[in-house]
Amino acid sequence: MxxxxxxxxxxxxxxxxxxxxxxxxxxxxxxxxxxxxxxxxxxxxxxxxxxxxxxxxxxxxxxxxxxxxxxxxxxxxxxxxxxxxxxxxxxxxxxxxxxxxxxxxxxxxxxxxxxxxxxxxxxxxxxxxxxxxxxxxxxxxxxxxxxxxxxxxxxxxxxxxxxxxxxxxxxxxxxxxxxxxxxxxxxxxxxxxxxxxxxxxxxxxxxxxxxxxGVQSISWQRLTLRGEAAHAGTTPIESRADAGLAAAEVIVEIRRMCDSGEYGQLRGTVGDLRLLPGQTNVIPSEATLTVDLRNPDDTLMTAAEKHLAEHVDALSDRHRVTAAWERMARTAVIxxxxxxxxxxxxxxxxxxxxxxxxxxxxxxxxxxxxxxxxxxxxxxxxxxxxxxxxxxxxxxxxxxxxxxxxxxxxxxxxxxxx
Structure with missing residues (x-):
């Protein structure tokens, strides 16, 4: 040839x-x-x-x-x-x-x-x-x-x-x-x-x-957390419904999941985070973040998604915010x-x-x-x-x-x- x-x-x-x-x-x-x-x-x-x-x-x-x-x-x-x-x-x-x-x-x-x-x-x-x-x-x-x-x-x-x-x-x-x-x-x-x-x-x-x-499993989701805007100086910490704080906890939890080894070779990234109203002295009423998860094991990917959803439910109650997920993409291991x-x-x-x-x-x-x-x-x-x-x-x-x-x-x- x-x-x-x-x-x-x-x-x-x-x-x-x-x-x-x-x-x-x-x-x-x-x-x-x-x-x-x-x-x-x-x-x-x-x-x-x-x-x-x-x-x-x-x-x-x-x-x-x-x-x-x-x-x-x-x-x-x-x-x-x-x-x-x-x-x-x-x-x-x-x-x-x-x-x-x-x-x-x-x-x-x-x-x-x-x-x-x-x-x-x-x-x-x-x-x-x-x-x-x-x-x-x-x-x-x-x-x-x-x-x-x-x-x-x-x-x-x-x-x-x-x-x-x-x-x-x-x-x-x-x-x-x-x-x-x-x-x-x-x-x-x-x-x-x-x-x-x-x-x-x-x-x-x-x-x-x-x-x-092959290509590992990929999950893209958009998470929107809604709380309540209020004055940053006059609102007591215990009275806040801070969507920004809830978003921060999500980001930290994703990293903990990756470091833990519980979900195999999980990789997680929040690549886009937006806060509203986006003012220095106003507690965020809304946080929107993208969640990118990757895993070469389909079963462990499913377990990671389930855990993250449960974590968000728990922090929603703790921080008095509501959560809405939007699926952007999901592919299995190919x-x-x-x-x-x-x-x-x-x-x-x-x-x-x-x-x-x-x-x-x-x-x-x-x-x-x-x-x-x-x-x-x-x-x-x-x-x-x-x-x-x-x-x-x-x-x-x-x-x-x-x-x-x-x-x-x-x-x-x-x-x-x-």
């Missing part, structure tokens, strides 16, 4: 060019960050650039009704299900250049490399990018891939709103990516996603490549296909690239696509302990190149060289 190597310099140029769309100077780090939330003007500009690169690579582009974009390279036997690779190009508000984009731009580079080598495949090959993977703007992560895999309905997704009241549907129309292709895509033969690790496992092991065994993992391992071995196997702590589009076809992921090591969702996010040109070389040759093995 042909062994192919991508053009690393070209891939790096593309990564650096795309990061300037939504680029900003981050005061906290002194670095150049990326702020490209889903379906914003910046996302629209990035989408148009990536689509132009797809077309230049000879791909036939289609956009579906949730705004997912696919580029297809024809196979010699077009009736066969395609080999799909992909990821996302939206970012968090304080993002970097590699999260998601490496898998998309790397996929385009795979197609260019196959074209330049004159390699044909039995199966069609597609590269795609999915809408609102991060969940930052509309509150539901992996939105586009969840819709195309059938876990979420198009109507539900279209009606989601951002903080300003704009709906997904309206924003798709506004930026010109309200496509006409069916949102439920044809079932692929298999799916491989290349993504930065966003953690320290690969760097600690001293390797560039990770083979992902194991990836062992056969596809083995193909990636064989490919890495053939390329002479050492690797480790690891479970992903972050959510990815691959976990949604795994519901409809065999799926797996290639991780790429990051610098700075693999830090991500910050301008400090960085994977070296060498690591990125090695990851996409593995992706390219695994895709070729599965697509069937003619």
């Amino acid at each position: 042909t062994e192919i190597r991508i053009n690393r310099e070209r891939l790096w140029r593309d990564l650096m060019e795309l990061k300037e769309i939504g680029g900003y100077d981050d005061e906290a780090t002194g670095l150049r960050g990326v702020r490209r939330l889903a379906l914003t003007d910046e996302d629209a500009r990035a989408r148009r650039l990536v689509v132009s690169w797809m077309r230049q690579a000879g791909l036939k582009v289609r956009v579906d009704r949730i705004g997912n974009v696919y580029g297809e390279r024809a196979g010699e036997e077009p009736g066969l299900p395609c080999m799909l690779m992909g990821s996302h190009i939206d970012t968090v508000a304080t993002g970097g250049a590699f999260d998601g984009t490496l898998g998309v731009l790397g996929g385009i580079e795979v197609i260019r490399t196959l074209n330049e080598a004159g390699v044909r495949t039995r199966r069609p090959i597609e590269i795609g990018f999915f809408t609102e993977e991060e969940g930052v703007r509309f509150g539901t992560d992996m939105l586009g891939s969840a819709v195309t895999a059938g876990r979420l309905t198009l109507e539900y997704a279209h009606n989601l709103t951002d903080a300003g009241g704009a709906t997904v549907k309206d924003e798709l129309v506004r930026i010109g990516f309200d496509g006409d292709a069916p949102e439920i895509r044809p079932v692929p033969h298999a799916y491989i996603e290349c993504h930065i690790e966003q953690g320290p496992i690969l760097a600690t092991a001293g390797v560039d490549i990770g083979i992902v065994t 194991p990836f296909h062992e056969g596809i993992q083995d193909v990636i391992a064989e490919t890495a071995d053939a390329l002479g690239l050492p690797y480790v196997r690891a479970m992903s702590g972050a959510g990815h589009d691959a976990q949604e696509i795994a519901a409809i076809c065999p799926a797996a992921m290639v991780f790429v090591a990051g610098e700075n302990g693999g830090i991500s969702h910050t301008p400090r996010e960085y994977s070296s040109p060498s690591a990125c190149g090695n990851g996409i070389d593995v992706l390219a040759n695994a895709i070729l093995r599965l697509a069937g060289e003619v």
Whole structure:
């Protein structure tokens, strides 16, 4: 079988060019960050650039009704299900250049490399990018891939709103990516996603490549605590209904749960906390906080959620506040296909690239696509302990190149060289 190597310099140029769309100077780090939330003007500009690169690579582009974009390279036997690779190009508000984009731009580079080598495949090959993977703007992560895999309905997704009241549907129309292709895509033969690790496992092991065994359980909830506003100076401590104090106790309890070991490898984060009326000398009448829980064990995740709910009930009575929960997202542990993992391992071995196997702590589009076809992921090591969702996010040109070389040759093995 042909062994192919991508053009690393070209891939790096593309990564650096795309990061300037939504680029900003981050005061906290002194670095150049990326702020490209889903379906914003910046996302629209990035989408148009990536689509132009797809077309230049000879791909036939289609956009579906949730705004997912696919580029297809024809196979010699077009009736066969395609080999799909992909990821996302939206970012968090304080993002970097590699999260998601490496898998998309790397996929385009795979197609260019196959074209330049004159390699044909039995199966069609597609590269795609999915809408609102991060969940930052509309509150539901992996939105586009969840819709195309059938876990979420198009109507539900279209009606989601951002903080300003704009709906997904309206924003798709506004930026010109309200496509006409069916949102439920044809079932692929298999799916491989290349993504930065966003953690320290690969760097600690001293390797560039990770083979992902699955994605841990993820729970997102929004908790609203309501008390009573009152004067900060005249209201006795014992008379208060302080929503801010109750919120603080929730945050401390989540950390205690993580440290206790009772819930296995639980990770908990309150990433957003807002107090009303938000005045220095007024006791908070309302606190809204997001709760992000992660666990590689479904049973322990359920136990953690149950305990936290009971804790909130108890502090509600103690602090004279009411509590309302809103479910934002909940996914079980998703194991990836062992056969596809083995193909990636064989490919890495053939390329002479050492690797480790690891479970992903972050959510990815691959976990949604795994519901409809065999799926797996290639991780790429990051610098700075693999830090991500910050301008400090960085994977070296060498690591990125090695990851996409593995992706390219695994895709070729599965697509069937003619």
